Amino acid sequence: MPAPHPLPRRGLPLLLSATVGLAALPCATWAAPENEQSQQHSQAEDAPAPLPADKFKRFDALIEPGLTTTYPSLSETVLRDTGGFRSALADLGIGFEHRSSTTIMDGFLPTGQPHDPWLYNGQRFTVQNSSNAFNFNFDLGKVGLNGMMVSAGIIQAYTNFSPNSPDTVRMRTMALYGKTADGRLEVRAGYLNNMDEYIGLFTGGSPILSAGLNGLVPLAAGLSAAPISTPAINVTLHAKNVYLRSGLQRSVSPRGRVDELNNDKGGFRFSQPGAGMLYISELGVKHAPSANRHSLWARVGGFYNDSKYVRHDGRGTSANGNLYGAIDYQLTQPDKGRPGAGIYAGASAFWAPDAVNVFTQSYELRTYAIGMIPGRPRDTVTLKAVYNSFGDAAVRSARDRGQYASRNQTNVTASYSARVTHGVYAVPAMSYIDNPPFTGDFRDALIGSFTLYFML
Template sequence: MISMRMIARRQRAPTRMVAAVFAFLSVDPAWSDPGETGAVDDRPAQSAPLEPDRPPSIQTSLGAFGDPSGFRSLLAARGIDYNLLYTNEVLGNLSGGVRQGAIHAGKFETAVRVDFDRLAGWTGWSGFANVFQIHDTGGLRDRSFQRLITVSNIEAYPSTRLSELWLERASGDRTLSLRFGQLVADGEFFSSETGKIFLSNDWPTITGANLPSGGPAYPISTPGMRLRWTPDASVSGLVAIFNGDPGDQASVNRTGLNFRLNDAPLVMGEVQFRAVPGADGLGRSVKLGAYRHFGRFDDDRYDRTGLSLANPRSGGSARRHAGTSGAYAVVDAQLYRPMGGNETDGIAAYARLSTSPSDRNLIDLWADGGIVVTGMTPGRPKDAFGLSFIYARIGENARRYDLDRLSFGTEFHVPRSYEATIEATYLFAVTSGWTIQPDIQYVFNPGGGAADPNRPGQRMKGGAVFGLRSTLTY
C-alpha cells in the first residue's frame, strides 16, 4: 500500500522542482551575464532568434491613429510589447457529411511579451502571456462531418481562457534558454512554418486524437518546462516535459486556470537543422522529433484476457498498456526564389510524417504536406497561394476491432480505414496587418470511414467545405 508519507512526498515534488529551477537559474554561471562573473566572452554572437518574427501590424496603416497618445511606444521602451489578433471566418459544406450548412467562428487573442532586462534589470529574463476569447456557432468538424482532421485551426469550445503564461531565462550568449510555466507544445514542436497558411494546418491528429485531452496544444496548455540549445544558426535542440493531461477544454479546463500537476508526464524532444541560404538563395530546414507519454492507455482491440472486445464473452475491460510514444519528421524547403525576392518569396514546400504504436492509438500513421507560392502575383507582392493534403490512417487494432464486430455480428458496423483532405487557399494581403483568405477543402472518408447515422450500413459521404477568413493583427 502507498503510505501517507509517500503521498506527501509526491505532493511536494512539484514545489521542490520549481524551487530547484529557480536556484539553478540564479547561481549557475552559464546563465549569468558575463559582466556579473567578471569573465569575458569573446565568442561571436551566433544564436538564432528565440521567437519567430512577428507578423506585420495594421498599426503601420493607421498613421497617427496607430498608437494613440504614444501608449504602445511608451510600453515598448520599458520592455513591454503587446499584440492583438482577431480572426473570424465563415465555413460551410454544400454536400456530404451528416448535414449541410454554414457556421461562423471567431477568436480574439491578446498576447503580451515582457523583456525583464529592460523593465527591471533582470538580465536574460523574459515573459509571455496570452488570452483567447473564442466564439463560434457550432463546430463544423463535429456537427457536419464527425471529422478526425481539423477543418479550422481556430475551432475550439466557446470560452474566454488563459493559454500560455511563462518565464524564460536565456544564457548570456543566448545559446541556452529555459522556459517554465503554463506551456503549449504546438508552438515549438512538430510544426511547419510553410504550412501555417492553411486553415486545416494544426497540431497533428496523430497527437490530438491519441494523447489525453488532445495534449498541450491550442486551445489548452499545461504546466511544463522546456530547455532549448542553439549553438549556432544551423542547429537547435529542444526537450520539454509537460503535465500529460491538460483536461478537457469543454468540461474540465474551461478557463485554462486549472494548472494541473498530478497527471502522468509527456516528454518531447526535437532536433532542428537549418540550411542558411547559399548561392542559390534557398533556405531549408529539417526537424526530427519524438515523444513519450507515461500514462496508461487502452488497447483498441483486446480485453484483459486476450479476447476481442467485440466478442460477446468479453468482459468489456480493455487491456491496458504502459505509455504511448511517437516519432516524427518535418521538412520545409524553398524551391524557387525570384531574383530580388526575400526569403519568403517564391515557391516553398513542406511535409510532415509521423507514426505511433497501432495497438493503443486511434491514428498510427500521419502524413501531410503542401506547396505555397508567395509574392509572385503581378501587382500583389504580399499575396500567397497554397495547396495541401492531409492523410490520417486508423490504427491496425482499431481497424481489426471493426472487422471483429462484423464477424461476431454484435451489430452492423462499417470498418474504418483512413481519413484524408485536400485544401486550396489564397491569401489576399489587403494592407499591412489585414488579410482575407478564401478557402476550399475536400474531405475524403470522414471519420475514417465512419457510418452515416442517417443511412444505416453506409459510410458517411465526403464533401467540399468552403470558407472565408479575415485576420487583423495589431
C-alpha cells in the same frame, strides 16, 4: 475524435466567413543567434531612442519569445503605433500582441447521410473556430535581468460544433523565458502551448500562409495547443543553424480536449485525471532566406506520453506517443531583394501507436508560393495533399459496435492567403476529402472554407 477539418455544404455565399487571426506575435524562435529581434530585446534598455523607421524593430523585440511559429511584424497590425501606445508600452519594457481568427466552412456535395448525427467539421455550416488572444510580454532587462522576459495572456474561443471544444475564456499562457548572452541556450517554463514551440504544424511556420494544420496526430497524442496550455518547460541549444529542443509537459487530458476544458475552466489546474508527463525532443536545421541562401527548415522528433489512454481493444490503458519528421525548402528565389519570395516545397510524416489512437499515420506533401503574384508581395498560394491512416484497433472496435468505420482518408486542399490591409489577412480554401469522418458511410466531401486573421 472528429475527423480532420472537412466542411459543410451550403454553397459559395457561405464561403464568405471569417478567421480573425491566430496571428500577431512575431517571435524569437529557436534560431535566436540569427534572429535580430531576439538579440535586440535584451539590449532595448541601453539602445538609443530608435529612429521612426526602426521603431517597429523595437516593438518586435518585445514579442513572445522562444516560438517556432512565426507571425508578421507588429508593423503589420491594424493599430501599429496609433497614438503612440506601443511606444509608451515599450518605454516600460512591455510588448502587446493581439491575434484573432475566425474560420467558417460549408460543403458543396450531398453527404449521402442524414443531417444528424453531426460527425465532422463541414457536414453542416460550421464555425470551426473563432478566437481572440491577448498577450503581454515584459522585458526583465528593465529590472536588471537581461535576456529574460515574462509573458502572460488570455484567450477566448467559440465554435458551433461542440466536439471541437467548449466555448471558453481562459488563461492562454503564463511563462518565464531566459537566454544566455550569446543566445545559444534558451529556457522557457510555465503554462505553454507547445504546438507553437515544436514541429511546425503551420505551413511555412506561419498560420496565415494557408488553411488548416499540417498534422493532427501530435495533438491527439497529448501535445498542448490553444486554447489549452499546460505546465511545461522547454530547453533549446543552438549551434550555428542546428538546434536541439527538449522539454517536459503535463499532457493534455487523455480523455480529450473537451474533457480538459470542462475540468479546468480558467486554465490554471496543474493536473488532470489520468494525465501524466509528456517527454519531447526535436532536432532541426533551420536558416532564414538571404540573398545568398535559400530557406530551409528540416526537423525530426518525437515524444512519449505516460498518461493513461484507454485502449481500443478494451485491454485497460496504455501510454501514448508520436514520432515525426518534416522539411520545408525554398526551391526558387527570383528576387534577391526579397529573399523570402519564391516557391517552396515541403513534406511531413507522423506516426502514433495503434492501440490508443484513431489517427495512427499521416503523410503530407505541400507546395506554396510566397510573394509570386505581381503587385501582391505578401500573398501566398498553397496546395497540399494529406493521407491519414486510421488504426486497426480503432476500426475493429467501431465495427464491433455496429458502426461503419473507414480505414484511411485523403484530403487535397488549395488555399490563397491574401493581405487585405495592415493586420488583416483573408484565406479562402477548397478541400476535397474522401471518408470525411472516421465513422459513418459518408460520400466524398467538397468543402469550402474561409478564414479571417485580424491583428491589432
